[in-house]
Amino acid sequence: MNNLVSNIYKKDFVTAFEGDQSGNTRPRQTPGALYSKAVPTPVSDPALLAWSDELAAELGMGKPASEDAIDILAGNFITSTMYPYAACYAGHQFGHWAGQLGDGRAITLGEWIDAKGESWELQLKGAGPTAYSRRADGRAVLRSSLREYLMSEAMFYLGVPTTRALSLVTTGDQVLRDMFYDGHPEHEPGAIVLRVAPSFLRFGSFELLAARQETENLKKLTDWTIERFYPHITGENKYLQWYKEVVERTAVMIVEWLRVGFVHGVMNTDNMSILGLTIDYGPYSFVDDYDPEFTPNTTDLPGRRYAFGRQASVAKWNLSCLASAIAPLFEGTDQLVEALDGYDSTFWNKYTAMMADKLGLDSLRPEDSSLISMIEKAMIAIKPDMTIFYQLLITLPSALSDANEIIDCFKESFYKEPSAEASELLVLFVRQYLERMKTNTCSREESERKMRASNPRFVLRNYLLHEAIQDLGRGNNTLFLRLQEAIRNPYSDRFDQFFVRRPDWAGQAAGCSMLSCSS
Ligand code: AMP
Numbered sequence: 133m134n135n136l137v138s139n140i141y142k143k144d145f146v147t148a149f150e151g152d153q154s155g156n157t158r159p160r161q162t163p164g165a166l167y168s169k170a171v172p173t174p175v176s177d178p179a180l181l182a183w184s185d186e187l188a189a190e191l192g193m194g195k196p197a198s199e200d201a202i203d204i205l206a207g208n209f210i211t212s213t214m215y216p217y218a219a220c221y222a223g224h225q226f227g228h229w230a231g232q233l234g235d236g237r238a239i240t241l242g243e244w245i246d247a248k249g250e251s252w253e254l255q256l257k258g259a260g261p262t263a264y265s266r267r268a269d270g271r272a273v274l275r276s277s278l279r280e281y282l283m284s285e286a287m288f289y290l291g292v293p294t295t296r297a298l299s300l301v302t303t304g305d306q307v308l309r310d311m312f313y314d315g316h317p318e319h320e321p322g323a324i325v326l327r328v329a330p331s332f333l334r335f336g337s338f339e340l341l342a343a344r345q346e347t348e349n350l351k352k353l354t355d356w357t358i359e360r361f362y363p364h365i366t367g368e369n370k371y372l373q374w375y376k377e378v379v380e381r382t383a384v385m386i387v388e389w390l391r392v393g394f395v396h397g398v399m400n401t402d403n404m405s406i407l408g409l410t411i412d413y414g415p416y417s418f419v420d421d422y423d424p425e426f427t428p429n430t431t432d433l434p435g436r437r438y439a440f441g442r443q444a445s446v447a448k449w450n451l452s453c454l455a456s457a458i459a460p461l462f463e464g465t466d467q468l469v470e471a472l473d474g475y476d477s478t479f480w481n482k483y484t485a486m487m488a489d490k491l492g493l494d495s496l497r498p499e500d501s502s503l504i505s506m507i508e509k510a511m512i513a514i515k516p517d518m519t520i521f522y523q524l525l526i527t528l529p530s531a532l533s534d535a536n537e538i539i540d541c542f543k544e545s546f547y548k549e550p551s552a553e554a555s556e557l558l559v560l561f562v563r564q565y566l567e568r569m570k571t572n573t574c575s576r577e578e579s580e581r582k583m584r585a586s587n588p589r590f591v592l593r594n595y596l597l598h599e600a601i602q603d604l605g606r607g608n609n610t611l612f613l614r615l616q617e618a619i620r621n622p623y624s625d626r627f628d629q630f631f632v633r634r635p636d637w638a639g640q641a642a643g644c645s646m647l648s649c650s651s
């Protein structure tokens with residue numbers, strides 16, 4: 133088996149494109165360069181806190197067996213075939229053009245080839261400054277690193293397209309952070325995640341080249357992306373076909389977020405993967421009490437641009453930025469505009485099909501859209517716990533009709549007593565739902581199987597992460613280890629110790645319901 137130390141890493145990206153090879157990490161603009169060499173800054177006392185055997189097995193990678201291997205995971209050792217670099221990209225943040233951004237604290241070490249010949253970018257997050265760190269330190273704190281490590285793997289096991297995480301090391305160094313942005317910075321333990329994806333290219337990578345009017349580079353990057361990651365797309369119309377597929381993959385990702393109740397929190401175009409993967413885990417959250425207006429990001433509070441229920445439309449807005457960026461590769465913009473507009477029907481078809489599965493319907497019929505809008509209205513009015521609500525729906529008795537009995541069936545998911553109007557909406561939905569279920573052409577077991585596969589029973593709630601982080605700070609890793617197991621079994625009842633509503637104390641606690649970007 134191959135291992136981190138002896139592996140021969142590929143460096144296709146850096147050989148294909150122009151970069152700044154100086155290794156200088158002074159913050160600056162890097163015109164003409166798609167990346168800048170950035171050697172990780174060593175840390176004082178690296179220790180392995182977590183390692184994913186499952187992901188390592190997929191990559192055909194042996195466990196870190198030597199100090200050298202741990203040193204690689206901490207940025208203290210670079211092998212002779214690695215070429216560490218920070219990617220340059222740009223982006224729109226909160227709806228505004230932000231110019232050049234780039235990996236301010238992410239450093240790609242090299243490309244790992246698995247047994248099937250697939251290539252994976254290995255990237256350290258928090259390994260020190262790069263040319264794109266601007267005024268920041270290039271480091272990451274344990275709190276946010278643990279969140280990225282656990283959540284990206286949790287999303288993978290939920291079946292949501294995502295980047296992965298292989299390891300989490302503590303650095304032994306302290307990092308200064310103003311967690312609440314209130315002028316009271318404090319030292320926190322530093323950490324580094326090694327994350328893995330076929331590529332970390334973003335919409336912003338293409339926006340950068342468009343903004344710089346480097347059309348040749350733009351064409352080259354697009355060709356490269358298609359060749360490597362969309363190899364089935366060839367021929368004359370390939371740019372259009374490719375864009376359509378990015379639109380489709382993005383729609384699939386958003387539908388999956390909505391299925392499991394995930395809110396990303398910072399859907400800037402520099403955080404949108406060109407492969408349709410969930411990327412850059414920051415102030416994210418699962419929805420506990422159902423609310424389309426819920427945003428977990430304190431910076432997003434004024435406009436709630438990135439709220440749960442707005443993610444589908446923001447994705448389209450982001451796709452429009454990508455369309456503008458690649459427009460120079462087209463003769464006119466009509467076809468691009470049409471492809472962008474295709475997002476609405478693609479999204480809607482996938483969304484309604486997903487909802488039909490969540491509800492256990494045999495197939496999606498035209499009249500089912502009213503059922504879907506009824507459940508949404510009822511949930512908005514009641515604000516039940518989303519995860520628990522859908523689990524209760526799976527075991528709903530089929531012979532219900534009394535209103536009180538119906539409401540009682542969902543009690544376990546309520547954060548507060550529902551109003552009379554809200555209760556009425558739920559009763560209306562349930563009655564129509566049970567009628568519809570009678571006409572299912574599949575068996576009840578088949579329908580239940582579908583529901584169990586579409587509705588997670590365990591989700592990695594922010595308050596659980598918060599508790600795990602606090603416990604680790606006191607030297608207790610019990611909850612962390614338990615969560616690491618639970619994320620691998622989100623559809624089973626094996627971890628029903630976590631099948632409870634978010635506790636009252638966590639409703640308003642910082643780090644539980646709301647998070648800042650400080651990480
Ligand atoms: P984000 O909102 O986390 O996607 O970050 C936006 C930009 O800020 C990215 O280019 C990051 O690389 C950069 N950034 C965030 N935190 C740091 C940090 N501690 N040091 C350097 N750059 C950072």
Ligand code: MG
Pocket residue numbers: 402403412
């Ligand atoms: Mg980012």
